[in-house]
Amino acid sequence: MTQDLFQIAGKTYGSRLLVGTGKYKDFAETRAAIDASGAEIVTVAIRRVNIGQTAGEPSLLDYLPPSEFTYLPNTAGCYSADDAIRTLRLARELLDDHKLVKLEVLGDPQTLYPNVRETLKAAEVLVKEGFDVMVYTSDDPIVARELEQIGCCAIMPLASLIGSGMGILNPWNLRLIIEQSKVPVLVDAGVGTASDATIGMELGCDGVLMNTAIAGARDPIRMAHAMKLAVEAGREAFLAGRMPKKLYSGDPSSPLAGLIAAK
Amino acid sequence: MIELSINGAPRQFPATLTVQQLAEALELIGKRFAVELNGEIVPKRLHAETTLNDGDRLELVVAVGGG
Numbered sequence: 001m002t003q004d005l006f007q008i009a010g011k012t013y014g015s016r017l018l019v020g021t022g023k024y025k026d027f028a029e030t031r032a033a034i035d036a037s038g039a040e041i042v043t044v045a046i047r048r049v050n051i052g053q054t055a056g057e058p059s060l061l062d063y064l065p066p067s068e069f070t071y072l073p074n075t076a077g078c079y080s081a082d083d084a085i086r087t088l089r090l091a092r093e094l095l096d097d098h099k100l101v102k103l104e105v106l107g108d109p110q111t112l113y114p115n116v117r118e119t120l121k122a123a124e125v126l127v128k129e130g131f132d133v134m135v136y137t138s139d140d141p142i143v144a145r146e147l148e149q150i151g152c153c154a155i156m157p158l159a160s161l162i163g164s165g166m167g168i169l170n171p172w173n174l175r176l177i178i179e180q181s182k183v184p185v186l187v188d189a190g191v192g193t194a195s196d197a198t199i200g201m202e203l204g205c206d207g208v209l210m211n212t213a214i215a216g217a218r219d220p221i222r223m224a225h226a227m228k229l230a231v232e233a234g235r236e237a238f239l240a241g242r243m244p245k246k247l248y249s250g251d252p253s254s255p256l257a258g259l260i261a262a263k
Numbered sequence: 264m265i266e267l268s269i270n271g272a273p274r275q276f277p278a279t280l281t282v283q284q285l286a287e288a289l290e291l292i293g294k295r296f297a298v299e300l301n302g303e304i305v306p307k308r309l310h311a312e313t314t315l316n317d318g319d320r321l322e323l324v325v326a327v328g329g330g
Contacts, residue, residue, distance in 0.1 A: 020330025030328060045329025048270040048322065049296055051289055060328055061295055076329050086299070090324050093304045094297035162330070211330030 004239065006207060008184060009100055009132035009153040011070070013040045016201070017231040018072065018186065020211025024220065027063040033214055034064065037224035043072045043102055043209070046091050071095055072134065074102040079115065081105060081122035088126060101126070102156070102188075102209075104136035112162040112189075116143050120150065127151040136188050139173040141180060148183055155181055156188035156209060159200060163212045165192030168199050178204040194223075194230035201234025202242070265317040279317075282310040289323070296325050 006013045019039040024030040034042060042064060073091035075084035088101045103122055107115030114137055126133050127150055134154040135147050144155045157177055160166035167190060168174065178185050184206035191197050191210045200208050208231055217223035266275050267285075280288070282298055282305055298305040299322040305313050315321070 021328040022330045024328065027328075043330055044326040046297075046324050047327045049289070049291065049325050051270060051272075051323070059294065060326055071326070073326065074329055086302075089304055090297045090299055090322070091326075093306060094295060094324065094326060 004235065006184070008041070008134070011100075013070075014038075015040050015228070015231075016207040016235055017197070017227055018043065018207060018209040019214060019224070019227075020209070021060060021064065022211055023215035027058060027060060029220060030060070031063045033220045033224040034069075035224075036221045036228065037214065038228045039069075041070045041072050041100075043074050043211070045076050046073055046087050046094065066095065070100065071098060072100060072102045073098070075104050075122075077106070078104070079106050079118070081118040081125070084118070084122040085125050088131060089129075092131070099130060100132045100134070100153075102134050102136060103152075114138055114158070116140070120146060123147055123150045123152055134186070139170055139177065141173060141176040144177045144185075145180060148181055152183065154184045154186055154206075156186045158189040159187045159196065160190030162189040163216075164190055165213060165216070166190055167192050167196040168203075171199065171203055174200070174203050174205070191227075194226040197227055197230040198234035198237070201231055202237050204238055207231070265315070267315055267318075268320045270321070270323060276315075280315055282313045282315065285315060285321075286310065291323070294325065296323055298323055 006016045015038045017037055017039050018041045019034055019037050020043045021030050075087045078084040078087055084103055084105050092098055105115045105118040105122055107113050116138055119137055123133055123135055132153045134156055135152045136156045137143055137147060139157040147155055159168040186207040186209050187200040187205050188209040191213045197208045214220050214224045214227060264275055265279060266273055286292055301320050
């Protein structure tokens with residue numbers, strides 16, 4: 001088998017599973033789950049220092065050293081292009097001129113559905129400022145194309161709402177986006193269980209990004225491992241090329257000849 | 264006496280101080296954090312020479328778990 005490597009913004013990765021670092025019981029569980037997932041790219045959020053309460057406390061970075069993982073700072077919680085841009089400028093400073101970022105601009109606190117207009121606006125500015133922008137968006141192929149034209153390095157449509165675990169609700173739109181895109185397409189948001197990740201990869205996605213599907217499982221570490229296998233299985237099946245579906249036409253796997261004679 | 268707004272909350276200091284001195288006062292030395300002063304990033308290499316004045320607005324951020 002030929003080696004199948006995954007490239008984002010000029011860097012090569014072995015794993016096509018990207019994971020979030022939120023919602024775990026503690027940092028030890030975060031680390032154990034990420035190790036089990038095999039992920040090399042991990043998302044982080046940028047938040048205000050908790051003044052007076054942080055001295056001596058361990059931080060996420062102690063458990064997930066930037067020397068071992070590629071950080072993907074996000075703009076979770078931002079509802080305007082300006083807030084998202086500000087957040088990622090801070091992230092770039094925080095992580096020593098780090099350029100790979102996840103842009104997400106939300107439009108509604110109930111559904112966390114992306115605000116596409118603000119997302120496009122922020123993407124233009126960030127690309128001009130030299131960021132490598134992986135962009136969370138709706139599964140609208142026209143918007144996906146515009147984001148690619150702006151210069152985003154990966155398009156990340158939702159499979160269903162963030163944290164919903166509803167799986168891939170519109171595989172047809174995902175296919176349209178995959179077929180037209182020259183940059184990697186990753187399913188971001190909505191994966192609930194292993195088969196969802198596999199279906200995404202079988203559709204031809206280049207990768208999957210998830211957080212709650214792992215952190216919200218009864219046994220997050222075991223689910224992290226399941227997701228690793230699911231992404232690998234889906235990718236292999238996609239590369240292998242599935243057999244055609246043949247409705248109403250049975251085709252036995254065993255030979256027709258040589259059956260013992262009926263009386 | 265000067266008053267700074269730090270992460271949205273007012274805080275008083277006896278005299279003008281640098282970003283570096285503020286980080287020391289807040290026990291942030293050794294931690295990875297980023298500073299925005301009145302909407303502009305203050306790069307790490309400028310922490311020791313950037314002076315804070317009465318009324319300045321600061322945002323101090325860190326990386327935390329997120330998806």
